[in-house]
Amino acid sequence: MKKFLKILGVFLLAVVVLVAAAPFLFKDQIATIIKNKLNGALDAQVEFADVDLSLFRAFPDARLQIDGLSIINKAPFEGDTLFYGKEVKLDLPVGDLFNDASDPIHINELVINDATSRLKVNEDGKASWDIAKVDSTAVVVEEPQDTTAGFSFDLNHYEINNADFSYEDVATKNKLRLMNLTHSGNGDFSLDSSTLDTQTSAQVFYGMDDIEYLSGQQVELDADILMDLANQKYTLQENEALINDLKLNLDGYVQMVEGGTMVDLAFKTPSSDFKNFFAVIPEVYRKNLDGITTTGDFTVNGVINGMVDDVHIPKLDINISSNNASFKYPDLPQSVTKIDIDTQIKNTTGLAEDTYVKIGNVAFNIGQDRLKGNALVRNLTTNMLVDLNLDGTLNLGNLSKAFPMGDDMNLDGTLVADVSTKFDMNSVEQERYENINTKGTASLTDFNYASADLKNPLYIERADLDMNNTRIKLDNFKAKTGNTDFAANGTISNLMGFLFKDQDLKGSFKVDSNQFDTSDFMTETEVETTETNSANSAAAATEAIKIPSFLNADMSFNANKVLYDNLTLTNVKGLALVRDETLTLNNTTTDIFNGNIGLNGSVTTKGDTPLFNMALDMNDLDIAQSFEGFEMFQKLVPIIQALKGKINTEINLNGQLNNDLTPIISSLTGDAIAQLLTREIDKNKAPLIAKLDDRLNFINLDDLKLSDLVTKLNFKDGAVQITPFDFNIKDIKITASGAHSLTNDMSYKLDLNVPARYLGTDGAALLSKLSDEDIDKISVPIPVQLSGSFMKPSVDLNLDLAVKNLTNQIVEIQKARIKDKGKETLDDAVTDILGGKNPLDGIKDAITGNKKPSDTTQTQVKDSTAVTKPKDTTAIGKAKEEAEDKVKEAAGNILNNLFKKKKS
Template sequence: MKTFFKILAILLVILALAVVILPYAFKGKIISLAKQEINKQVVAQVDFTDLNFSLIRSFPNFRLSIENLSVVGKNEFQGDTLAFIPGTHLIFNIIDVFRGNYIISKISLDEPRISIWTKSDGKANYDIMMPDSIGTVPQEVPDGSNNFSIHLKKFSIVDGQLTYLDDESKIYLTMKEINHTLHGDLGASRTTLFTQTSCTDLTLQYEESTYLNHVNLRYQSNLDADLDNGIYTFGKNELTINKLKLNFEGSVSMMNEGINLVLTYNAPSTAFNELLSLVPETYLKDYEGLETTGMFSLNGDVKGIYTDESYPSFSLNLAVQNGTVKYPDLPGKITNIGITSSITSPGGILDLVVIDVQGMHIEMGNNPLDLRLKLTTPISDPEIDCTLKAQMDLATVKDYYPIDNTDLLKGTIVADITLKGKLSAIENQQYEQFLAMGSLVLQNMEYSSPAFKNPVVISQAQLNFSPQYIDLVTFGLKTGKSDLQASGKLENYLAYYLKDETLTGTMTVKSNFFNLDDVMDTSTSVDEITTAPTQETGTPASADTSARVPEIPGNIHFVINSTFNHLKYDSLDMSQVTGKILISDKKLWLEDLKMQISGGSMNVSGSYAALTPRTAQTSLLLKLNSLDIPTAFKQFALLRTYLPLAEKATGKFSGSVDFTTSLDAGLMPVYETLNGKGWLSANDLKVTGMNTLVKAAELLHYEELANLTLEKVLVEFKFVDGKLIVDPFDMKYQGIKGTLQGWTAFDGKIGYEMLVEIPRKKLGSDANQLLDNLVGEANKLGANFSIGDNIPFALVIGGTLENPTVSVGPGNGSAKETVKETVKEVINQEIDKVKENLKVEAQKLIEDADKQASALIGEAEKQAAALQQQAEEAKTRLMDEAKKQGDKLIAEGKKNGMLGEMAAKKASATVMSEAEKQGQNGIQEANKQADAIVNTAKASAAKIKADARKKADGM
């Protein structure tokens, strides 16, 4: 027995050690397999910070935890995070691991953040499999080389978040605080799957409509799963959306040709308040406190095969009877709420869907609303049958629906509209085949709210409906002292609503006086916004971090012809404003908007477009004509920001400014993105008391520089990333000539340089005596120059707009020292000029000597060549003469027989040899004479060059 307990103790120790050691023994192999599976053939950046193994928390199984798993897109989705999961936990059976098989039985995801995005071109960020890995036939692999598999028995999500954005289908879905649990044996042939899912915040948008807005969702069900055949049959289940409960019956089957759906659903409860729970809080305030009565029914079915090309049949039926809604603190009750509606389709294509609202009725006291709508063939050729009748006394709304106690609303709305026919009749201009008639009339409406400075009064507005267009017959608005009248037409409105085509329209807007401050909150002025950059970036800060820039719809084309006799906005005061405003292609365009402003006139053209929900971009071209500088300085923040000298200036200016800049969520310029160019011109420009000129005048002891009157100034400039860069421009004033250039940054820093020439007579006797002495000393050195009538100075302006610095010339000394330094500079410049002239003369002397030497050598070489030529020709003549004599001797010798001929040939050879010798001697003598001529010439040329360099060095 003692032996048994010893053996048992040893086994327990071994088991305990195994629990601690085994995870580390297998860690390397499991990490390798995990990374292999995660990264296998994926076009994405998959990463995680750590892998942890444990037997203790999951004994007798392995627990693999992956920390901070992320999947980040590549290529067109570069930097887009598809998934980030702080904790991913996988459970492996320990026996299978010992056998070399890695079978996952459980998966748990902690706080996963999933973002799915499909672009308008159909490309999706979740499509991360490599192209060559899709549809390939698996290759046979050796046993044990890939023993990784998933046989799930539990899957769970804790506090997840899902974002689904489909630009192609225009669907936007968000789900927050997702908790999900799935139990079952997915490795078996048949099993029962138990699921529980909850989401505290779900929003679903389609196109421009929000169908579910921050709803609470819960779902639990039992599914009988035939995993071998792919058939899932609903058991007990319940879906809850806010207070609305739905039950499902039927099955879902996975088939080769698609998904076979046989489902029915219904709402088991009939209490009207459950249906109202789906209405967003924006429209139905204080849901929990509502007093409601009435009944409703909701049911439907889905039957048939779903594929990429075909849809199953489906139906949805909704009815409300005797519904009432009352807010406990209000006297009125909304009564007689009734709805009979359905959405049906026989299946196949969506063009067979029929939307039928047989009737909808609501009463708010004596204010009824009735709607009937039927829509068929919505895709190919929408056919609509609709009537709307409504009458509303706006003053009674507060009795039925809670509005702010500080708001005031009154007036009447009467609508009676009938639309019946096919859209194709309008497209084919067969207007007689489409019935569209009726009107919507608004009379004596008045609305006041703290959001508006003054009450808004619409005396009358009327819209008339016809097949071709909606006619805005009249529209009259007043607020404060402002008035506005408008009329126009909206065309293609049915195709816009039914087929998302372009809505076109023309409108005429007129006003005698309109002050935008009357309808806008101006607690923050334009001046404060445009001239108060942040210290960190120099960019105006937007107060509302949740603000979004206005977005222009992409499927409208409006032309607005506007005339404002007098238009005001904050510091801007404009009159005779006329021009065209175009809204099209997600942009707003200003086309040659003319106005009188700042004592002159201005034409404005440009555009505005939203780039992202929080950023926009604007481009403007301003053409300015004869604007009064003091008035413009008060009205245009751009002048105060970049051209502060305008504050001390009088006169008129003209010009052109063309720039582009991004705008933040508060529609304020992002100065770092400001780029453009322009020019400004002014006549009789007077600048008085400008601090930089005053400081310069003090430094130079020249008071007249503090107050300038410039006859004509032309300034060209550009904006580069928010910095104003002024090109050099000339100025003249009472004999003073100047050139100014530099820059002003959006954060207020400046850097300018002004070059001025001041007449000597303006500098006084002391300065002129100093000049004469310095010039005299310089001329003693042989400079031989005069200082001239004008003295140049350089004014260097730096620092900031609020605290500029000014220095004169190279230093910051007195005027006397500045003059002295300036004259020394001029003297040095003159000496440099003399040196340069002497250098040029010396170089010319050397070059002339080189030419003379080259000519001398060239002539000698020519004479030498002539001598050599003559010697060659003399030799040739001697040889020719010797040959003649030899030939003659041979001829005479032949007469005396063979011996005589032989003697003659020998004598001829002797004559030729002697002639050759004499000719060669002549050539050698000629070469000697030629060499002597060339050498003599070279020696003379060298002397000429040496004499020239010696003379040049002495200059």
């Protein structure tokens, strides 16, 4: 007996080990079978990330879990995801795991988590879910089809958790989406007739022909469904449906028949309390209803009956009504009374285009004011026809007394309207305004609106709309916000398209303002404190000014004063075109800095970073005021702060803008032509000018003449490039060229052409033996290199090059005078030039070694371009070389003394 028990124990242990190991032993085989079955049965690409098998979790069934299951469509929906499930669990008999690939797999329970399904019908009526493969060789017989292949669903339980389901019919422009869908059912699908217990909840979005009828309403359904699987008929039994919080009772059935689906459903509200009205409103638009008191009724009932196929929809008869109802919030002083609602949604033919909505009457009172309207909307799926009427007076201040508006919102003013309109959507879309019949008037007076979204309250003194023609005329519009006032009049050409078809608001307006402050249209928000901020405060970030994307308008404007970025512009006039979040300015002029600016260009806020492209014509601007007011001048031409007088300039610029629409200097690209109208320089305001004045002692900068100086600048890659230009200090010609970065690091060159007469007394002695004609021919080029920054400049003089040039000129003149003479004659010529020991004893002392210490601030730069020539070893050659050396040394001392002398 013990031996038997021992054998039995070993056998049971082996069975347990085998059962535990089976999922691992057969995992790959099972994955292959499932993938082959799905791909063999479906005309789509089926993939999954992983397969897991357990023989214990759903015992006695096996639990098969498929992760990352995806079904991707082939043509004509190639690449579209028909279904994706993050996790799909199936419970099936253990024996089915070992079936041949041709044998069916029976599914007893199905769980799908985190799924997405996209169903679509294209223009040709082809459905994306029609992916079952058809055997073209099969013979049609009357007997039931063989189900010995693929999958057999004998479900007792199924559930779908957190799914996103969408359906779109391109031809009929129907769109349905169920978000956060949760659905479960318990029943026995193996029986011909049984009851399925279901629970469903989802957010529902539904639209047709670009009109959204349901926009995220929460729908719940708890229903028992009698399933007649033999006849494919599903009948609602005990049930309760919720749309938001509106309760509905449903009755009827849905049956699959040849060629379509038969629907016969009726629904109604179980109660008629007016609180049902608030249940229909999406939760985001309603506040806490605790304590609200209501009178009157609100009912919803309807019938949906008929065939659904490729041509027909069910017939509809849906009624929404209320009569003499009222409500009042407990903490608010005003009631909304005499509420009447009479609305029908009907279709009597079963054709979608014959569906219409009739709003016979909608009206309510707030205090003594009554607002009422009615409408008829037909041809919902084709060229929709709208007939709308609105009439009444509404004191907007009473809205906040009757509705919870929020602590950060304040509304006041009076709206008076008497408007009727008839139009069809095709005419609206195609802007055939002659087919839009609108008449009536509307006015808004003493309108005041305050909100956290606005920096300052908006006050509209008056605005009148005259709708007695195809275009809406705006009259007497006067408004104020913060420091800004403006008045406008003009026309609106497509108000119906703006209101009903999401078109841009098109119009033409004339705007006048006494003062326009751009800061009134900007708000500040707090951002997180960074390490560079103080410990107890947060930095303020300015939100970007955005050009309205819906505005398509032409505006001529005239403003006496515009405040922008610490600037005051006066007499601002021009034409503004607004298109696609882009503002284009044409022929715009303004007075500023005692001068005038003309501007043409554009600003766009369409992208993440605002961009601009501008051409400015600046005339007679005061230089000092311009430098203080324009950050652009401070970065682009910092030297201008030392000048007094006026400037004319033409600037073409493009680049990026900050959130407050001021230029990002480092992004600028363009060019400018500047003309200076000045004769005065303030050396104390420019260290560079002062440093030059100190180094160039033989020049008096008071003699600098910049009047009518014209130069060209180029801006690119964060630098300013100066096109070479000439100016004079008396008869000294100077050529300037170079560039500086926008951080004011500079690299400039001044080429001075100094006449011989500026060489001082030493130079006069050196040149005294030359003729006046020869002296007039001599000028010394002196290169000056400027580096460092404008505030800490470095000035370097290339005296080696100047000495060499002066020497060459003197020697060449003398060589021409003593051509073909011998050594003695050349020596005499040189001695004659140097004048013996008189009058240049100082120079000769320097030649013999008694030279004064050189100025260590001067930089001597060798001429790297010099070419070494073979020495002339003849007597005459040696004499020439000695003579040239003496002249060169004398010239060098003269120039060094020249730059060390004090001004007289």
